Amino acid sequence: MSWIAAGRGGGDGITPLLSASSSLSVRLRYLFLIATVFGGSYIIISLSNYTNISFLENEVQFGISGSSIDIHQNLETYNERFTIRTKGCSIPALHPYDESIKKFVKFPRGIKQCPNTNKALLNNNRTHIWVLHENKQHYNISDERIFSCCYRAFFRPSAVEDIESPRIDNRVQYKDCVYFDNYIKVSDEFVRVSCNFDSIEVYQQFFLFAPHKEFVSHGTDEWATSKGDKQAYNVIIMGIDAVSRLNFHRTMPKTLQFLKTRGAVELLGYNKVGDNTFPNLMPLLLGIKDTELRTTCFPSEKSTFDNCPFVWEWFKQSGYYTALVEDSSSIGSFNYFKNGFGHTPTDYYIHTFIHEAEKYSGKIKDFNSYLCMNEKYFFQVLLDYIENLTLALKSSKLFGFFWEITMSHDYLNYPMVMDTSYELLLNRLDASKYLHETILVLLSDHGIRWGEIRSTKQGRLEERLPFVYILTPHSFREKYSAAYNNLKLNSRRLTTPFDLHETLNDLVDLKNIENENIIFRGENIYATKRGISLFLPVPDNRTCEMAGIDDHWCTCHRGKKLSTNSSEALEAAAHLVRELNLMLYVHTQCAKLSLAELVDITEMEVGTPREKEIGWREFMVTVRTLPGNGIFEATLRQTSSDWMLAGTISRLNLYGKQSQCIHNYQLKLYCYCK
Structure with missing residues (x-):
């Protein structure tokens, strides 16, 4: 199911x-x-x-x-x-x-171990793949003479015929087989190996490598000043999908302890700005809302993201190698009901590899994601790749955006499975002194967005408060002391993905955050600026409106529960159902929704005194609709003359196959197929 x-x-x-x-x-x-x-x-x-x-x-x-x-x-x-x-x-x-x-909060008993763990027929390091002869018995391989393995490299071809094809990001080309029966030296980035005994395939696995590629500048030689520059820092962003700040505390305590021990700064007031992953990554990576893409670089759902000026372009122009890496293809941030990229966006981009690995070696599909690539967890593939890439590029500078989806996306407690692996990776990066030259950002996009925990008051707040840790080297803290002190100050200020975007901009050119420049810039912050670098003091009087956070997502507002039988409650519920049906109106395959139950209503204490004087009120409303028993939450604004929606509408429960007749990623939340 x-x-x-x-x-x-x-x-x-x-x-x-x-x-x-x-x-x-x-x-x-x-x-x-x-x-x-x-x-x-x-x-x-x-x-x-x-x-x-x-x-x-x-x-x-x-x-x-x-x-x-x-x-x-x-x-x-x-x-x-x-x-x-x-x-x-x-x-x-x-x-x-x-x-x-x-x-x-409990250990996820339902999670399954990858099949044939400790029975892999092949193993690898950074340069070779070899046969584990001691495990041949598990595959009934009894005669060496009729056993062989086929090494097939594959790659993403550069030719692009139809830039708006839905399969453009999944294109792949395989090379011919190279046979071996003991070991083979690796000379490729993506490899698929199948082993046969007596002409029958008995084993298959995919292998991901991080070769040192020739640097190709996207800017002029004058721009590319950071390559090999000891004053520049690697910038590594490691994302874990759907983990609130406190759920990170609960489920990944060893990783948390590593960060605390090393003096990482935790952003206690980091507030999401959109419902799910995509609208929270666009402000981080582009500095704009997802709703602003249509008028900038992504004109239609059939478009690719090739014309969008992502932050990795800044770093590329400044001489950095760049990487965009996710451990899921099917529900990747740029590929879930989207076309991804026509041209390869970064120097290191493994979508092609993950797509093929899911297709041919994906095991244990636990709701949305394949957890395993045969005997290996996909999240571990991601972590191993991070380590190998940092080793391969140790003499160069790297901007890497690495996003884990498969283990954390669907379940509140599954991050427990990853805790030791993340801690081990960070310890190895620390032991190799890589973190001495690296700004590390470990973060999430939002908390878990559905289920019983989401129906609690704390669950609603946690969903809006993802975690962010920023770990800087000691040399950074000393040389850029004013910037670092502001970062610590901002740990207890209201912050957003827009601010992280501006922070990354400052890291492209470190002159921006030299002490004398920080002092000058700090005196000229405009209170209305949507994104403010975390190396500058975020104003103490900053509100959600000033930070670009819709009232529906704002965690600063207090509320007062109202009776579900009040006139305001009934009017608000009716208007929310009308809004849902208006969005679905032209999609005749979707059933018209009706109100089955007003689950909850809270009046929010928002607005200026002047606005309240003229009758401006806001309500957070939760309803259940028929058909389908969808549970929806929205913030509605009541004026003296009308009701209006303040932000987007959240869905708080599963929709399963109810919306399989529609392929718009937003309307899937609301559509009940006739």
Whole structure:
């Protein structure tokens, strides 16, 4: 059975609530197990309510905890009344183990281990692929003479015939087979290997490599000044889809501890600006709202993103290698009901590889995503690639945007599975001194957007408050002390993806953030500027309106619950259903929706005194509609003469196959096919 929930990237695709499958409270009992990692070094893993939980992958044993963090430790962190409190915005304090949340936090029992773990027929390093002869028995290979493997490199051909073809980003070309029966040296980026015994295929796997490519500048020699420049820093953005700030605390405590120990700055007031992945990545990568794409660089749904000025172009012009890497093809940020890129957007772009690996070696499709590439998790493929790419480009500068989708997208607690792997990667990057020359941004786009947790007050706020950590080297903190102090100041200010966009712009040319320039620029900040570099002081009086956050997503507003039988409630619910039907009106394959239940209504305390004087009020409304039992949430504004929608409409439950007759990533949330 395949289910789809409130779309990703426009499409956050499709997904279930994993953690809400049981209403049992998590008993906060802690066991401490010592797990051996890499045959010698030890880590402490805290387990709550579960024993004998471990997954073995790539000879790395990692345990996964039920609650994953000792809630009795550092309670003072959560004892404050407000997460942030400024003149312009107060966000109420949230505890990661609030009474309304604890019952959802548990080890994901339903998650499956990749098939044939520890039985792989092939292994590889950065230069070779070889046969694991000791595992031949698992494939009934008894005669060496009739066993061989076919090494087939493949690549993304450069020729582009139809730039608006829906398959343009999936094009692929394979080279001829090269046969081997023991080992083979690798000379390609993407490789598919199939092994045959007695002319029957017994094994297949894909292998991803990070060769050092010849640098091709997109700018002039004068522009390309950062290549090899020790004053420039690598900029690495590592995204984890659909993880709120507090869910990161709950599910990835070891990664969190690494970041805290190294002095990473956490943005406590980072507020999303759109519903799902796509409208939160466009402000980060382009500096504009997704609704502004039509008038800039993406005129229609049939277009590709080739004409959009993404931030990696800035870095490319300044002499950086660039990378755009996601671990999912089918629900990738630029490919879910979109055409992706006609031309290869960055120096390193693995969409072609992931698409082929999903198609031929994808295993365990857990709702939206294939979790495994045969015996290996796709998220681990991503992490291994990050490490290999940083090694390959250690003598050059890299801007990399790496986005994990497959494990975290659909389930509240699945990030527990990844915690040790992320911690190990960061420790290795640190041990190799790569982080000494790197600005690392670890972040998400939003919290989980559906299911039982989403029906709680804290769940609604968490969904709007993703996590962001910015880790800078000591040399950066010393040389750009004014900028770094502003970054720490802004950790308790209202911030958005628009601000991260401006911050990346400053990192292209570090002269922007030299101390004397920071002081000058800080005195000339316009309070109405939508995006403000985090190296400048974000104004204390900043409101959601000033930051470009629609009221529907704003976490600064307080609310007062109203009776669902009040006249305002009934009017607001009726108007919300009218808005839904207006969006679907021209799509005759979609049924007309009717109000089945007014689930909840809250009057929000927003607006200036003058606006309130003239009768301006806002309500957050949740309704259930028929047919389909869709649950929708929206903010509606009431004036003296009319109602209007303030922002977009969220869907809070799964839509499964109800909307399979429509291919618009936004309308899929609302359409019930006749």
